[in-house]
Amino acid sequence: MPSFVFSSAGWLQPLRLLVAHGWLREAGVDAWLGALRADWRLNRTFARVHSLRWVAADMLALRLKANRNWPGARPGQAVLVYGERDGVRLARCYSLTAVRGRVLELAIKRQPGGRFADKLIDTLLPGDVLELGAPSGELEWPRDADSGVLLLAAGSGITALYGLLREALAKGCKQPVWLLHSVRRREQRAFVPELQALMARHPNLRVQWLITGEPAGEGELHGRLGAEHLRDLPAHSLLACGPHGFVQKALSLWSAEPRAGTAQWEAFSPPPAQVAGAGQAVRLEFARSGLRAEGDDQRSLLEQAEARGLKPKHGCRQGICTECTCQLLEGRVRDLRSGRETSEPGQPIRICVSAPLSDVRIDL
Amino acid sequence: MRTDRELTPAELDAFGAELDALRERTLADLGAADARYIRRVRAAVRLCCTAGRVLLMFGWFPPTWLLGTLLLGLGKILENMELGHNVMHGQYDWMNDPELNGQRYEWDIVGPADFWRHTHNHLHHTYTNVIGRDDDIGYGLLRLFPEQRWKPFYRRQVLWATLQALLFQYAVAVQHVKLDKYFKGRISKDEVRPLQRQMNGKIVRQWAKDYLFFPLLALLIGANALAVLTGNLVANLLRNLWTFAVIFCGHFTEKAAVFPAEVLENESRGHWYLRQLRGSSNLEGGPLFHILTGNLSHQIEHHLYPDIPARRYAEMAREVRQIAARYGQEYNTGRMSRQIATVFRRIWVYRKPQAV
Incomplete structure (x- = not known):
């Protein structure tokens, strides 16, 4: 097959027009495209798994190559990853740790009772194809923060912040940055060699781990996030990412002192569930x-x-x-x-x- | 005629509760097998249509032309009934698959899917067999029940029914445009025009595909365009006749009941179920027969549970039958030959005013 025929998405354009005007049905066209190559679709974004690697005991990082329908995204944004269970199409949101054109990286953490993540982690192989949704998420590197940035992550919240941090450092960020990653067990610390390499290369970066569920190692902090961990920090801007309770705590600690910068956060668990139909x-x-x-x-x-x-x-x-x-x-x-x-x-x-x-x- | 027992309001509630319980049990059991099934049906549709169209490219050679036409017709029947009709009812909405979404699916017939979702899903399924509310009673062309007021127009209804059978997909399309109301001056041209435009657009697309694109493709590769065109025409005709037959057996058999508009006032869930049961009739046959009818052979179950995947109707029917028997309700079912004969008899008998 001459490669120039498929070198741009343009060859699908006539088909897209026909579908848009109701002359062809997208599902039918997609069936043929998908039969030709598993990640080809008319409008939907599908991505091929390029490689997999463990970045923590319970976190698997995927490198994906999206098809040409990928709209582009910033690191720190999240994408929906689609899967199917019991015949039902499900979607879960995962943060992008790196974006280079159509090559994406995201990390999936096992969650207690999280059958979706477990199935992906246990069954995905290089060459498999996944459907992705549109990227979303507002987190961005603070622009005004000459006086420093505080990154607070809990659990898989590290993925969004790691993506932002890596991009900011690559772009030459010189302000002091302090990253605190809170995990239950030491083995859950993610991207450790990568973060240590970043610290070695960028003296303005300090990374610390907070171990909540077992004794901390050398140089690590222990216990739940509290005022004592954030004392005397020069940071004025905050980026917090984690479960709802963690983010609430981070925000209240951050705002306890006067700060010049801004606070941004993303909580990935919903607020506590309400009683059904309680009149709220x-x-x-x-x-x-x-x-x-x-x-x-x-x-x-x-x-x-x-x-x-x-x-x-x-x-x-x-x-x-x-x-x-x-x-x-x-x-x-x-x-x-x-x-x-x-x-x-x-x-x-x-x-x-x-x-x-x-x-x-x-x-x- | 029917020998149903009248139910007290309390009995109706209990009747409704039993049918609701069956509904919930089935919904809770939906899963991977149902998803696999409907995707297989879709694969079968694609396979039949593709194979049919390829075979038609071999021209008039009888074995390939006949088989090609039959396969294309089969694909169109499956798409129309088991795939399109059922998906458009939202039966597979729980799968959350945008390609099988009831509100977005567009089927391979000249009637726009949006029209059908309104006239069929809403009007017909909510007001089933209520005179004056359910346009599906005779489709404005036929008098099938003595409760319908006679008009001289009905004298020739054998002819109208024949035309409708031959052109059934167009009848389905036209129904929503409400031309009858327009000619009676009850709706204005401005109301009709956008609908007409939408319908014409769909007809043009369907014709362009079946009667222009594939014959032209045949010309281009040196095959017989006329054989392709005729094959498409016959396949569409086969589908028209089959869908007409199945659908007319659904509500116009000898023992199907109709209702006056008053029943709709404060109608309970139980009575809605009762009306669906009394107004619908089933067809008996093997598994393949049921699939080819889009499981509308289980019309009673379809009307009780229009949004439950149709492949479940067969197993639900066993229980529905028992519930109907327990409440003294007739369960209208029979072989297709017998059921359709009673439909034809209605078309013949009620063409005359005095037949009541």
Whole structure:
């Protein structure tokens, strides 16, 4: 096959046009493309696993090469990785530790009860193909922080911060940077040789580990994150990434002292779950209408959208006809008929029989 | 006619609760096997259509032309019934697969999927067999129940039914455009025009594919374009006849019941179930027959559970039958030959005003 034919994404453009105007169906075209090469698709981003390497006892780093539909991303952003379990397409978010064109690196950590991550870790082989979602995430290296940056990571929160840090140092960042990675066991420290090499090369970088669940080694800190760990730090800007509780703690410690810089954070576990239908207030976001509103967890999303002046397409209003189906983008909803809960991003839900259980964003 | 026992409100609630319980049990059991199944159906559709189209390129040579046409027709039937219809009901929405999403799927017939989702999923499935609300009762062309007011137009309904059978995919498309209401002056031209445009667009696309692209491709590679064109025409015709037959057996058999609009007032979940049971009729046959009907041979189960993957209907039917028997409700089922004969009889009998 002459390589110039496939050297640019341009050869798919006519097909894309035909699909966009309804002359061809994307699923059909994708089936043929996928049969030609496993990671070829018309519009969807698929990536081939190039190599795998353990970066901690429970964390596997993947190097991937995305197809030409990859929109590009910054290190520190996260992508959805799609997989399937029991016939259901699931997606989990993983931070990019490196991005060079279409070559990406991300790291997957085993989670307690996390069957998705475990399956990826246990079954992925070089040459396998994964679907990726669009990159997201607002974290960026602080621009104003001449007086120093404090990076606080817990568990797999290290991946986002490691990506940002590596990029910033490569770009010649000279300000003092202090990275604290909190893990339960010593073997969970991730990217240790890489971080030590960075420290050797960049005297402005200091990396320390905080071991919460077993005795700390030499030069490491012990215990849960507390004021004593952050005392006398010159850092004025904060980047924090970890579970919800850790991020809350980091923010309260950081803001206890006056700082000139900014704080950015990302929490990857949801706030503590609410009791189903307990009458709590939730925030609703109707993405396509660009409307945000206060709502409750009692009434259906359809009723609540209508109460805010929206006119969603609907039919029977009893969960039969599927006319009101739209995508759940974020958050957790409850089926008012069966009580079944759903929180899968991208899952089609019938808004006439779905009530929010948390803050939700829907494609309406 | 039917020998159903009337149910008290309490009985209706219990009846509904039993059917709900079956629904929840089945939903909880959905999984990898159902996902694998629908993807296999889709693979079969692609295989049949591709093989059919390749064989048609060999021209009029009878073995390849006949087999090619049959395979293409088979692929189109499978796509229409077991894949398109069922996916568009949202039966596989739980898989969260954008390619099998009920709101986005577009099927290989001239009727736009959006039209169908409204007229069928919403109107027909919510108001099943309610006179004046469910346009599927005779599709505005036929008088099939004495409860429908007679019009002189119905005198020739044998002809209308024949035309509908031959052109069924167009009938499905036109239904949503509501031309009958337009001609009666009940809706304006402005309301009809965008729908008409949408329909015309889809028809042009379908024609361009079946009757232009593939015949031209044949010309290009030196094959017989006319053989390809005819093969496509016949395949579409076969699909029209088959889908017509299956769908007319769903609600117009001898023992299918219709309802006055009053039943919709404050209708309980139990009564909605009851109406679906009484208004629908099943067809008996082997596994392949059920797949070819898109499991609409289990029309009763489909109407009770329109959003549950159709491959589950066969096992659910056993329980539905027992529940129906326990509540003294008839379970309308029979071989296709017998059921369709009763449909034809309705078309014949109710063409006359005095037949009530």
